[in-house]
Amino acid sequence: MKILAAMSGGVDSAVAAARAVDAGHEVVGVHLALSRMPGTLRTGSRGCCTIEDSRDAHRVAGLLGIPFYVWDFSERFKEDVVDDFIAEYSQGRTPNPCMRCNERIKFAALLDRALALGFDAVATGHYAEIRHDPAGSPELHRGVDMNKDQSYVLGVLTAEQLAHCYFPIGASASKADVRAEAEHRGFPVANKPDSYDICFIPDGDTKAWLADKxxxxxxxxxxxxxxxxxxxxxxxxxxxxxxxxxxxxxxxxxxxxxxxxxxxxxxxxxxxxPRRALSVDTLEGIRTSWCGAPPSDVGHDEAEAIDCEVQIRAHADPVPARMWLGEHIAEAPASEYSVPRARPAGRLMHVAVQEPLSGVAPGQTMVIYRGTRVLGQATIDRASSRTAA
Incomplete structure (x- = not known):
């Protein structure tokens, strides 16, 4: 296959690209420039996609002997991720920019361009696995290393997108194994620290950053x-x-x-x-989407709910739950719902958890699992407690 390897400059994407080469694929490396700030360096930064990261990715591509390019997606990133982040917070919501980046940049803008250029798939360093059901349809499953599993942030992917995704390190036993492999290959990023926090807020002070926007x-x-x-x-x-x-x-x-x-x-x-006021057991989600083929047995009221697990944060434990789909809703005008944007049209997802959750905020993403398989996701619009006094 002809593979476009998205190389962030970190150890995971470096090893993913190397494994794609080892598998005999025709591999081209690409680094996404998501910011036009020329002074963005990792020094003092806790994010990713910095100038230093671009240089690290280029070095690894050189060692692998593959072509390497830098694609400027900064304008698309600003519109689809940064501006969305600001708009959501302006409504009192708590968005997940990594979900939006995966949905709209890495597996929409990047994948669309890759397919237009004749590539068969995009490879990334995510800890997740693509499997296929008996009919041959792709399914997204958790990575083997549960401590590094990243299937949550990929829950926004569609069946069509999954068909063109390649996650070479998803079956790795641990991050330590990936680092050891990178060191054995002589990659300079073998011991590079993981990125964390929001990449476009390098100092991690979200409140101060928002106050300026x-x-x-x-x-x-x-x-x-x-x-x-x-x-x-x-x-x-x-x-x-x-x-x-x-x-x-x-x-x-x-x-x-x-x-x-x-x-x-x-x-x-x-x-x-008080803390007890944060406890909720019922979630209602908008912007519902399925990750692969929709479950055939999902019902449209609580009596026809399916057993599943729900995860509301990237590193949270999944919680046993029941899920069903509600009615279709029409788009609500902004003046009737929230400022500055309207509630989007679509089918509501309802989830009743068997163990109360705490600190659930509108704007967070809930990802639905059956065992290791990701079924789909929705953006939490409301959270409540049936047992509240």
Missing amino acids: IPMRPGLIKDTDGQVLGEHEGAMTYTIGQRKGLRIERPAVDGRPRYVVDVDARDNTVTVG
Whole structure:
């Protein structure tokens, strides 16, 4: 096959590209330039896709003897990932930019260009596996190393996209094995630290970064009874489950910590409450999509729900649940739902968890599993508790 290897400059994508070469494929390496800031270096940065990363990827490509290119996707990245991140926070949501990057950049923009240029698949260094059902349709499964499994952030992929994905390191026993292989191959990135946090916020200070992008208005911090406890500088910089930096003037009667339990961007109000107020057992999701063929037995009301597991964060444990699809919803005008964007049309996904979850924020992604297989995903729109007093 003719393979386009997406090389981030890290050890995982380096070994993935090497294994593709070893498998006899015709491999071309490409690094995605996602920022036009010429001074973006890893020094002081905790993200990825820096100038230093580009150079590291180029060195590895040279060692492998494969062609290497840098493609400028900075404008697309700004529109589809950065601007989306800002817009979601402006609505009081907590988005996952890595999900959007995989959905709209690596496996949409990049894959589309690769196919147009005659490549058969895009290879990445994700810890996940592609398997096929008896009919030959592709399925996404967890990577062998559960500590590094990245199937969650790939849950937005469609069946058509899976058919052109190649994850050479998904079956690796551990990250240590991948590093050992990189060292054996003489790759300079063998011991390079993993990237983490949000790549376009290098210092990790999301609140300060947002404050420079979203007009902030002072507002009230209230408890669940509506009593005013203090003021904030901008509701959009708070997220569900937050405990620190609340600037509450009056302590709780019982002396226990309080957490953000609601962010109302329209009223510019932050509500805090006890930890128990964060407990939810029912999730409602929008922007529903299937990762491969949809499950044939999923019902359209709770009585026809299927057994599954749900995961709400990249490194969270999956929780046993029941899932069903709700009604189709029409797009709601922005003025009737939230500012600045409307609620998208589509079918709602409902999930009832068997073990309560804590700190679930609208905007997070819930990924649905059956065993190791990813069934699909949805963006959490509402979270509630049936047992709340």
